[in-house]
Amino acid sequence: MHKTFIIGDIHGCFQPLEKLILQIPKSTHTLVFLGDYIDRGPDSQKVVSRILELKMLFPHVVTLMGNHELMLLEHLQAPQNSAFLSYGGIQTLQSYGCLPADRMPTDSIPHEHLLFFNNLALHYEDEHAIYVHAGLQPGLHLSLQSSKWCLWARENFLTSRYDYGKKVIFGHTVFRAPYIEKNKIGIDTGAVYGGNLTGILLPDQEFFSVPGEKHATHETYTNK
Numbered sequence: 001m002h003k004t005f006i007i008g009d010i011h012g013c014f015q016p017l018e019k020l021i022l023q024i025p026k027s028t029h030t031l032v033f034l035g036d037y038i039d040r041g042p043d044s045q046k047v048v049s050r051i052l053e054l055k056m057l058f059p060h061v062v063t064l065m066g067n068h069e070l071m072l073l074e075h076l077q078a079p080q081n082s083a084f085l086s087y088g089g090i091q092t093l094q095s096y097g098c099l100p101a102d103r104m105p106t107d108s109i110p111h112e113h114l115l116f117f118n119n120l121a122l123h124y125e126d127e128h129a130i131y132v133h134a135g136l137q138p139g140l141h142l143s144l145q146s147s148k149w150c151l152w153a154r155e156n157f158l159t160s161r162y163d164y165g166k167k168v169i170f171g172h173t174v175f176r177a178p179y180i181e182k183n184k185i186g187i188d189t190g191a192v193y194g195g196n197l198t199g200i201l202l203p204d205q206e207f208f209s210v211p212g213e214k215h216a217t218h219e220t221y222t223n224k
Helices: 014-021 044-054 067-077 089-095 111-118 147-152
Strands: 003-007 028-033 060-063 123-125 129-132 167-170 184-186 196-202 206-211
Touching (some): 014 044, 014 196, 014 206, 067 111, 067 147
Parallel strands (some): 003 028, 129 167, 167 184
Antiparallel strands (some): 003 196, 123 129, 196 206
């Protein structure tokens, strides 16, 4: 049986990503990233470049879209109407050598990175689980799930006991430790807030974590 290794929200934390990559078991066939590669942390450009390199090293690499990648794409289309800079986008543009006031930051973003951002999937499924950035709408087939749920879901997904047929592995919502329920597992453990960057190996359900970097504040970590 093929093994799948899943990595939670990175948010521009390149060094923790490098350390977690070293822990990926050699038996891993599929590597899944749950989105939010960028924003808040200082090294978004390096993170994306590293993921593109990993696509050459593993048999199968799946990159899902996070809400922060969507905000970047929307900013590139209409910067005057964008909230991207308010959610850590300044750090992302700086990592690409852009000034936040640039009206056309695409000039500084490599073509292969633009292709990366534009070709991220909303969800993925294999024999072990369903993978998504934020969550799924209960009672709705995977093929009918909307970007609103996949990228922004919160309480209505977290509190649902709906059986999706397989466990749902997700990020987006920050926990101090992996959030484990019968029907779902959350692995965003706040790498950019001074928590950990977490991965999980399936079907073993073995967790791996490395210390993150504190570049922003979050209510989960304000009283740490």
